[in-house]
Amino acid sequence: MTLSATYLSLIPLLPLYAAALGVLLPKKNKHFVSSLAIIAMATSFIISLFALNQALKNTSIHSTYNFSWFNLGQESVRIGILLDPLTAFMAVMVTFISTLIFIFSTSYMKEDENMKQFFCFLSFFASAMLGIIISNSLLLLFISWELVGLASYLLIGFWFHKPEAAAAAKKAFLTTRIGDLGFLLGILWLYHTCGTLLFYDHGHGILEHHVLASIASQATIFGLPLVTAIGLLIFCGAAGKSGQFPLHVWLPDAMEGPTPVSALIHAATMVAAGVFLIARMYPLMQADQFIIATPFHTLTVIAFIGAITALLGALIAGSQYDIKRVLAYSTISQLGYMMMALGLGSWLAAIFHLLTHAFFKALLFLGAGSVIHASHHEQDMRKLGGLSKSMPITFATFSIGMLALCGFPFLFSGFWSKEAIIHAAYEWPVSILPLIISLIAVALTAFYMTRLMGEVFFGTSRADHHHHTHENKAQMTVPLSILALCAISVGFIGTPSWPWLQSALNGTPVEAEGLFKGGIVMLGSILLVAGGMGLGWILYIRNLRTNAHEEDPLETMIPGTFKLLGSRLKIDEFYTATLGKLNTALAILSNGLDRYVWDLSIQGLAKLGQLSGSINYAMDEEALNQGFNVTSEKIRQSGVQYSKAQSGETHGYLRVFAITVVILTLLIITLWS
Amino acid sequence: MNDQTLNLCLLFSSALFCIGLITTLSRSSTILILLGIELMLNSANINFIVFERTQPDVSTSHGTLFVLFTIAIAASEAAVGLALLIALFKHQRSVVIDEASQLKG
Amino acid sequence: MNATLLITIGVTLISSAVALSLRNLIHSVLLLVITWIGICAFYLIFNAEFIAFTQLLVYVGAISMVALFAVLLTRVAPSTNQRNKQSVTRFIYALITGLSLFSLMAFAVLHTDSPKEKVEALPATVYSIGKELTEEYAPALMITGSLLTLAILGSVLLAAHSPQSKENS
Numbered sequence: 001m002t003l004s005a006t007y008l009s010l011i012p013l014l015p016l017y018a019a020a021l022g023v024l025l026p027k028k029n030k031h032f033v034s035s036l037a038i039i040a041m042a043t044s045f046i047i048s049l050f051a052l053n054q055a056l057k058n059t060s061i062h063s064t065y066n067f068s069w070f071n072l073g074q075e076s077v078r079i080g081i082l083l084d085p086l087t088a089f090m091a092v093m094v095t096f097i098s099t100l101i102f103i104f105s106t107s108y109m110k111e112d113e114n115m116k117q118f119f120c121f122l123s124f125f126a127s128a129m130l131g132i133i134i135s136n137s138l139l140l141l142f143i144s145w146e147l148v149g150l151a152s153y154l155l156i157g158f159w160f161h162k163p164e165a166a167a168a169a170k171k172a173f174l175t176t177r178i179g180d181l182g183f184l185l186g187i188l189w190l191y192h193t194c195g196t197l198l199f200y201d202h203g204h205g206i207l208e209h210h211v212l213a214s215i216a217s218q219a220t221i222f223g224l225p226l227v228t229a230i231g232l233l234i235f236c237g238a239a240g241k242s243g244q245f246p247l248h249v250w251l252p253d254a255m256e257g258p259t260p261v262s263a264l265i266h267a268a269t270m271v272a273a274g275v276f277l278i279a280r281m282y283p284l285m286q287a288d289q290f291i292i293a294t295p296f297h298t299l300t301v302i303a304f305i306g307a308i309t310a311l312l313g314a315l316i317a318g319s320q321y322d323i324k325r326v327l328a329y330s331t332i333s334q335l336g337y338m339m340m341a342l343g344l345g346s347w348l349a350a351i352f353h354l355l356t357h358a359f360f361k362a363l364l365f366l367g368a369g370s371v372i373h374a375s376h377h378e379q380d381m382r383k384l385g386g387l388s389k390s391m392p393i394t395f396a397t398f399s400i401g402m403l404a405l406c407g408f409p410f411l412f413s414g415f416w417s418k419e420a421i422i423h424a425a426y427e428w429p430v431s432i433l434p435l436i437i438s439l440i441a442v443a444l445t446a447f448y449m450t451r452l453m454g455e456v457f458f459g460t461s462r463a464d465h466h467h468h469t470h471e472n473k474a475q476m477t478v479p480l481s482i483l484a485l486c487a488i489s490v491g492f493i494g495t496p497s498w499p500w501l502q503s504a505l506n507g508t509p510v511e512a513e514g515l516f517k518g519g520i521v522m523l524g525s526i527l528l529v530a531g532g533m534g535l536g537w538i539l540y541i542r543n544l545r546t547n548a549h550e551e552d553p554l555e556t557m558i559p560g561t562f563k564l565l566g567s568r569l570k571i572d573e574f575y576t577a578t579l580g581k582l583n584t585a586l587a588i589l590s591n592g593l594d595r596y597v598w599d600l601s602i603q604g605l606a607k608l609g610q611l612s613g614s615i616n617y618a619m620d621e622e623a624l625n626q627g628f629n630v631t632s633e634k635i636r637q638s639g640v641q642y643s644k645a646q647s648g649e650t651h652g653y654l655r656v657f658a659i660t661v662v663i664l665t666l667l668i669i670t671l672w673s
Numbered sequence: 674m675n676d677q678t679l680n681l682c683l684l685f686s687s688a689l690f691c692i693g694l695i696t697t698l699s700r701s702s703t704i705l706i707l708l709g710i711e712l713m714l715n716s717a718n719i720n721f722i723v724f725e726r727t728q729p730d731v732s733t734s735h736g737t738l739f740v741l742f743t744i745a746i747a748a749s750e751a752a753v754g755l756a757l758l759i760a761l762f763k764h765q766r767s768v769v770i771d772e773a774s775q776l777k778g
Numbered sequence: 779m780n781a782t783l784l785i786t787i788g789v790t791l792i793s794s795a796v797a798l799s800l801r802n803l804i805h806s807v808l809l810l811v812i813t814w815i816g817i818c819a820f821y822l823i824f825n826a827e828f829i830a831f832t833q834l835l836v837y838v839g840a841i842s843m844v845a846l847f848a849v850l851l852t853r854v855a856p857s858t859n860q861r862n863k864q865s866v867t868r869f870i871y872a873l874i875t876g877l878s879l880f881s882l883m884a885f886a887v888l889h890t891d892s893p894k895e896k897v898e899a900l901p902a903t904v905y906s907i908g909k910e911l912t913e914e915y916a917p918a919l920m921i922t923g924s925l926l927t928l929a930i931l932g933s934v935l936l937a938a939h940s941p942q943s944k945e946n947s
Contacts, residue, residue: 678780678783684887687887689794692794692798694879695798697872698875699872699873700798701865701868704845704848705803708806715814715837718829722829726825734902734906734907738910738915741832744837747841748926755847756933756934756937757933759851762851767854
């Protein structure tokens with residue numbers, strides 16, 4: 001059936017309605033609200049399946065439903081929604097994983113008194129995420145982008161009474177905000193250049209040939225082509241949201257939020273939004289590839305930043321003790337892979353990896369959540385152990401997730417998607433560096449995941465209180481199992497022998513290239529995976545940790561490096577020392593300016609006003625009134641003086657008359673001519 | 674009438690005027706002050722008549738008429754003045770003008 | 779002509795000069811009467827008969843009477859009518875003023891050129907005066923008449939006895 005715009009718009013709107021309704025209901029209805037959220041999400045999932053069905057019928061078209069939002073004089077701002085294979089796949093993934101995580105949360109957050117609010121926030125987040133996915137307008141995307149950031153803030157700081165959680169939420173928001181600033185600048189610049197922000201608009205959208213050709217020829221003042229500048233600015237936003245170096249610092253701290261939040265937002269969906277953005281705007285990103293006279297291309301920059309991030313995440317992950325921190329750095333590393341894939345020119349590989357990563361990372365996080373919940377919120381892996389026997393389903397699913405992440409060959413989805421990326425790195429004409437970096441990261445990934453498995457699941461329990469940990473309820477284990485199944489099966493839609501996903505996304509027919517398309521490089525990566533896992537097994541599984549305070553074997557081997565990595569390469573401290581201090585200095589400066597310059601000048605103006613008022617008063621009172629009074633007094637007194645001339649003596653008057661007559665006569669006689 | 678006569682007559686009227694002036698200014702009795710003023714008016718009349726009789730206008734006798742009116746006015750003024758004097762006498766029981774000095778500043 | 783004129787002038791001036799210096803008011807008034815008669819004679823010398831007799835009638839006949847009555851009605855004890863220092867000072871001031879005025883006017887008179895033409899004056903008959911009064915100066919005549927009436931009324935009012943004021947004073 002053909003989906004109309006109404007049904008398509010229901011995909012993000014249903015969770016939004018669920019969130020709105022949930023907000024209005026009182027707190028005790030938490031189960032009703034959670035069920036409402038799950039039902040809304042499930043319905044969105046079903047609609048997304050229909051959307052996928054429709055999109056796959058004709059994979060090369062982008063069905064758009066554009067309308068005019070508001071008018072500004074002559075110009076009208078148009079937004080719209082879009083349905084194409086990329087949208088449909090992402091929507092299916094997001095709704096599916098969200099539904100599973102919602103179900104998981106009903107058990108995980110059961111004891112929390114703010115559970116209703118939690119589901120409202122989760123639904124709101126899902127709605128905003130889906131808004132990003134189906135948006136056809138960069139403006140609508142940005143609006144949803146910001147709403148996703150807001151939801152992330154609300155969810156990370158869900159336990160706001162914990163100061164670390166509040167600080168982490170603030171850090172996440174501010175760091176992504178920095179990225180969003182560049183994003184906004186890019187949007188504005190793009191709007192100024194093109195006059196529209198729609199992606200596909202019957203030939204006039206910004207991702208369509210007409211517009212791209214017109215802007216590709218322009219250059220900015222720094223010798224950088226216009227498209228490159230805009231692309232890099234938009235990448236700023238993606239870098240912030242997807243935790244690329246140097247804006248990755250918020251992701252590990254975001255683990256202060258509840259584990260379902262980490263699973264949904266910081267593993268599967270929100271952090272993937274950046275990758276999705278670049279993938280969506282790929283024609284724009286690619287538009288400068290043919291320009292030679294430029295210092296660098298957008299995609300080159302993206303590739304290198306992605307590679308650096310991949311390596312950085314993998315290095316630090318091996319030194320962390322908190323389960324969720326390890327997984328967070330792992331996410332950073334994998335996001336680096338995806339960005340690198342985008343930069344290498346293979347957005348199909350990136351989306352493939354995004355989809356597989358979503359499933360197995362969500363699985364890993366939910367598994368960690370299950371472990372944490374069972375161990376009464378113990379997250380330090382030195383204090384865990386021996387959980388393979390007490391929590392078998394969790395152990396099994398977690399292992400599947402771990403093997404998928406490491407890229408265990410052939411059977412698990414992670415292998416195929418990572419191979420696609422490594423293959424693209426191998427074939428990149430610009431530099432061999434991303435290939436080397438990604439191979440190193442592959443080995444490190446295998447190593448640290450084995451370390452995690454060894455410390456958490458193998459050996460004997462090292463918990464402080466020897467509680468009897470048992471498997472969690474079905475609401476937790478069933479989603480884990482479903483995700484584990486997906487972690488295996490999703491890989492098969494993109495193998496080189498049947499690249500169905502790639503062709504569906506690209507709109508090209510399926511070209512089978514054989515299972516071992518990777519050749520030498522594939523072999524090399526398999527060997528590296530084996531090597532990493534082997535090293536991890538030697539260090540952590542063969543010599544099991546006996547108690548919580550024992551030193552990490554890696555620490556004994558390379559103490560200095562380990563300490564450095566353990567302190568997360570001191571990047572956070574660096575930021576505090578530089579930007580934090582700068583911010584404080586600026587704040588002090590503004591405070592000083594405000595207090596002593598503007599305030600004083602305003603006070604000065606006020607005093608000036610007062611002065612003029614007092615002058616006015618003085619003039620009025622003293623000069624006018626008193627002057628008037630004094631003058632009148634003087635006149636009166638002169639009158640008194642004059643009146644003394646009235647002696648009352650008639651003879652005196654007569655005398656005056658006579659003398660006047662004499663003088664007048666004299667005058668007449670002398671002057672009469 | 675020659676010039677000498679004319680001059681003499683004019684000097685005469687001037688002298689009369691000055692005598693009247695001196696009377697007004699020096700005597701303290703109100704009656705004499707008023708009579709001095711009458712004398713001054715008279716001297717002016719003399720002047721008019723002298724000029725009229727020596728250099729008259731051909732058709733009209735302006736001088737005579739003026740003198741007529743002046744005499745009439747002088748008479749009425751004398752009457753009123755002396756009535757005032759009577760009233761003043763009733764008030765202060767003497768005609769010495771120095772005693773009528775209450776209107777002073 | 780000249781002698782008569784001189785005598786008339788002399789009599790008038792002397793009588794007026796003496797009149798102003800006498801202590802006795804009645805004597806002063808009577809001497810002033812002589813002055814006025816002298817002026818009347820002067821008018822007659824100049825052939826201004828009408829004015830002369832008018833002067834006689836009005837001044838000598840009426841004003842002198844009024845003055846005499848005023849003097850007689852306001853008689854006081856002679857002790858207040860004495861010469862003192864203030865009156866001497868006053869007299870000297872008045873004399874200076876009068877003499878200076880006289881000298882100025884004499885100077886003016888003597889230094890004015892007389893007119894060249896000598897025109898003979900017409901006799902000023904009563905008829906011509908009356909004709910002029912009633913034809914050309916009739917309004918002035920009527921106004922003068924009403925003025926005289928008002929003056930009389932006013933003076934009567936001023937000098938009249940009023941029973942309250944007599945008791946208060």
